[in-house]
Amino acid sequence: xxxxxxxxxxxxxxxxxxxxxxxxxxxxxxxxxxxxxxxxxxxxxxxxxxxxxxxxxxxxxxxxxxxxxxxxxxxxxxxxxxxxxxxxxxxxxxxxxxxxxxxxxxxxxxxxxxxxxxxxxxxxxxxxxxxxxxxxxxxxxxxxxxxxxxxxxxxxxxxxxxxxxxxxxxxxxxxxxxxxxxxxxxxxxxxxxxxxxxxxxxxxxxxxxxxxxxxxxxxxxxxxxxxxxxxxxxxxxxxxxxxxxxxxxxxxxxxxxxxxxxxxxxxxxxxxxxxxxxxxxxxxxxxxxxxxxxxxxxxxxxxxxxxxxxxxxxxxxxxxxxxxxxxxxxxxxxxxxxxxxxxxxxxxxxxxxxxxxxxxxxxxxxxxxxxxxxxxxxxxxxxxxxxxxxxxxxxxxxxxxxxxxxxxxxxxxxxxxxxxxxxxxxxxxxxxxxxxxxxxxxxxxxxxxxxxxxxxxxxxxxxxxxxxxxxxxxxxxxxxxxx
Numbered sequence: 001x002x003x004x005x006x007x008x009x010x011x012x013x014x015x016x017x018x019x020x021x022x023x024x025x026x027x028x029x030x031x032x033x034x035x036x037x038x039x040x041x042x043x044x045x046x047x048x049x050x051x052x053x054x055x056x057x058x059x060x061x062x063x064x065x066x067x068x069x070x071x072x073x074x075x076x077x078x079x080x081x082x083x084x085x086x087x088x089x090x091x092x093x094x095x096x097x098x099x100x101x102x103x104x105x106x107x108x109x110x111x112x113x114x115x116x117x118x119x120x121x122x123x124x125x126x127x128x129x130x131x132x133x134x135x136x137x138x139x140x141x142x143x144x145x146x147x148x149x150x151x152x153x154x155x156x157x158x159x160x161x162x163x164x165x166x167x168x169x170x171x172x173x174x175x176x177x178x179x180x181x182x183x184x185x186x187x188x189x190x191x192x193x194x195x196x197x198x199x200x201x202x203x204x205x206x207x208x209x210x211x212x213x214x215x216x217x218x219x220x221x222x223x224x225x226x227x228x229x230x231x232x233x234x235x236x237x238x239x240x241x242x243x244x245x246x247x248x249x250x251x252x253x254x255x256x257x258x259x260x261x262x263x264x265x266x267x268x269x270x271x272x273x274x275x276x277x278x279x280x281x282x283x284x285x286x287x288x289x290x291x292x293x294x295x296x297x298x299x300x301x302x303x304x305x306x307x308x309x310x311x312x313x314x315x316x317x318x319x320x321x322x323x324x325x326x327x328x329x330x331x332x333x334x335x336x337x338x339x340x341x342x343x344x345x346x347x348x349x350x351x352x353x354x355x356x357x358x359x360x361x362x363x364x365x366x367x368x369x370x371x372x373x374x375x376x377x378x379x380x381x382x383x384x385x386x387x388x389x390x391x392x393x394x395x396x397x398x399x400x401x402x403x404x405x406x407x408x409x410x411x412x413x414x415x416x417x418x419x420x421x422x423x424x425x426x427x428x429x430x431x432x433x434x435x436x437x438x439x440x441x442x443x444x445x446x447x448x449x450x451x452x453x454x455x456x457x458x459x460x461x462x463x464x465x466x467x468x469x470x471x472x473x474x475x476x477x478x479x480x481x482x483x
Contacts, residue, residue, distance in 0.1 A: 091203060098186040098202035100269045102167035102178045105202055106190055114167035114176060122162040128155045135166040137174050141197070145177060148189050148199045153181055180204075183267070183274055205268035210280065210469045214259035217252055224258065233277030234262040239323050240359075240410055241282050241293055241305050244315040247441055257285045261466060281466055296462045298455045310451030310459060317387060317445055318361040318409070322416065322427055326351045331439040346437035347390070347430035354395055354425035356416040360407040361389045361431075369402050375428070376420025379413055388435070392428035393419050 099105045103114030120131055128149060132142045149155055167176035167190070176190035181201070188200045215228035225235045238260045239248070246252075261281040265274040282305075283292035293305040293313040305313035329349035364383035372378035375392035379401065382388050395417025407413055418425045431440040451459055 095185075095201055095203045098204045098269065102165055102176045102188065102190075105188060105200075106167070106176060109200060109202075110190055110192060112176065112190055112192070113169070115170050115172070116168050118166050118168075120164045120166060122158055122160055122164070124160055128158060131164055132177070135164070135174050135177075141174075144197045145189050148197060149179065149187070151199065152187055152201065153179065206274065207266045207268050209264055209266075210261050210466070211264045211276070212259065212261050212470070212473065214257065217256045217258065218254055221248060221252060221258065230260065231262070231276040233275075234260060234279050236323060237262075237277055237279040238282050241279070241313055242284060242291070243318050243320050243323075244313055245291060246284065246286065247319055251286055253287055256287065259283045261469070294459070294463055294466065296451075296455070296459050298452070299458065304449075304451070306451050306459065308463060310456060312448040312450050314409075314448030315445040316362055316383065316448070317389060317431060317440075318359065319440055319445075320350070321359045321361045321389075321391065321429060322350050322352050322356055323359075327441075328426060331437075331441065347392075347428050348440050350427045350429065352416050352425065352427060354415075354417055356427075357412045358391055358394065358414045358416060358427060360409055360411045360413050361429075362387070363409045364389075364407060366401060366403050366405045366407060366413075369397050369405075372420075374421035376422060377414070377417065378420075381407065381413075386433060388432040390428075390430040390432065392430075393417055393422045393426060395419065395425075 096105060096109050101114070102117055103112075106112040106114065118135070120134060122131055128146055129142050132145060137145065146155060163180060165178040166174050167178070169175045176188065179187045179189075181187040184204055184206065186202045186204055188202060189197060190200070192198050213225075213228050213230045213234070215224045215230075217224045221239075222235070225238075230238075238258075242248075259281075260279055260283070262276060263278040263280060264276050266272065267274055278295075280295045281292065283290070285291075291307075293307055296304055296306055298304055307313065327348060328351035329345060331345060331348050333344055358379075360381060362381070362383045364381040366379065367382050367388070368378065368380040370378065372392070375390075377394035377397060378390065378392045379394065379397060380388060380390045391414060393416075394414040397414045398412050401407065401413045416425055416427050429440060430437050431443060432438070433443070
């Protein structure tokens with residue numbers, strides 16, 4: 001049995017060798033007919049030695065396999081061009097404009113007519129279901145309304161005093177609810193013509209206008225701004241931008257002037273002022289020298305401040321990292337208030353009330369945040385290979401500020417205090433260049449990124465629009481060299 005099997009295997013092996021030998025001879029004697037599509041890109045390289053031993057035969061080929069056809073082309077038909085997805089429309093293009101009454105909107109958008117309306121205010125410990133019950137909605141309807149409301153509003157976080165407007169039909173049945181979802185949106189829940197309940201968002205009509213404020217500095221900038229009715233939020237932004245170029249402690253003189261242009265947004269329905277802090281121009285005249293910067297949104301979405309020539313207002317570091325501060329001790333030799341010895345004061349001290357927010361003088365990484373001997377609570381930031389800043393005697397360090405964390409310029413990093421070796425609430429501020437303290441008030445700091453060529457045309461439009469506003473409103477020119 002073993003011999004028979006072995007004989008069969010030998011016969012099979014001999015047969016296969018002869019078959020392979022015949023195939024190779026066929027290739028050699030009858031060259032492959034290569035399609036013209038392959039002729040330019042594929043070549044056959046091979047040789048065949050005339051030897052009886054099949055193991056001596058070698059065949060080499062570099063023929064590229066036929067590309068797999070696109071299956072869609074096998075279906076036939078014509079090739080057509082298709083456009084990509086359209087840009088997502090804005091809310092203003094999609095949502096209707098809200099109205100002061102429920103009936104005003106629903107009569108247009110849902111063909112629903114409201115006979116009368118009532119206003120209900122959410123009380124302490126009240127839920128959405130409670131206030132709907134007060135409005136006499138049936139229990140099964142209350143569930144449906146709550147389900148629809150929860151799609152847009154967190155019903156577990158409804159604030160005390162939140163207003164609900166309820167609309168009733170001719171049969172004195174509640175058929176609609178209006179909820180103020182946010183400053184920009186109202187949410188209407190109503191019974192449609194099919195008898196089911198649905199929700200509809202609507203944009204609250206908001207009016208925006210530029211406001212101009214200016215004044216003369218007789219004592220402090222803060223007092224001059226208050227007498228000119230400058231909103232505190234706008235003044236804060238003014239000082240943040242100007243703080244890169246102006247030392248408010250040493251450069252301000254009596255008779256200097258300031259001005260700013262800010263945007264005021266108002267709810268057209270209630271007449272309520274929504275915001276006044278977005279500043280679009282800041283300017284000053286300091287001892288006859290004019291300084292002015294425009295707010296501009298760059299093509300990449302970032303916000304920058306530039307003078308009329310496109311030079312950035314931003315410096316690598318802020319000279320004054322607290323607002324409303326008084327310089328109480330300068331850089332240099334002084335008699336230490338505690339030890340009584342003359343010693344080099346390697347920073348500057350700003351006298352401000354305890355708890356005043358301290359701002360990061362520039363973007364960077366926190367090197368240290370914690371207790372540091374005589375410095376008390378202390379923060380040091382590395383901004384790049386050259387610059388560091390340090391902040392001492394803090395009452396507290398802001399949440400999220402720790403060694404290794406990243407901070408942005410102007411971010412609140414801590415609060416003024418009197419920890420460590422200190423005689424009272426103040427901020428001790430240092431700027432270090434190559435790890436050596438320098439005078440923060442006199443160091444020549446490099447500017448930020450100037451306006452790119454791509455943004456120059458849009459920036460010119462920004463300046464033109466603001467100047468047009470000044471011209472149309474016949475506003476007296478205080479600080480703006482171009483206004």
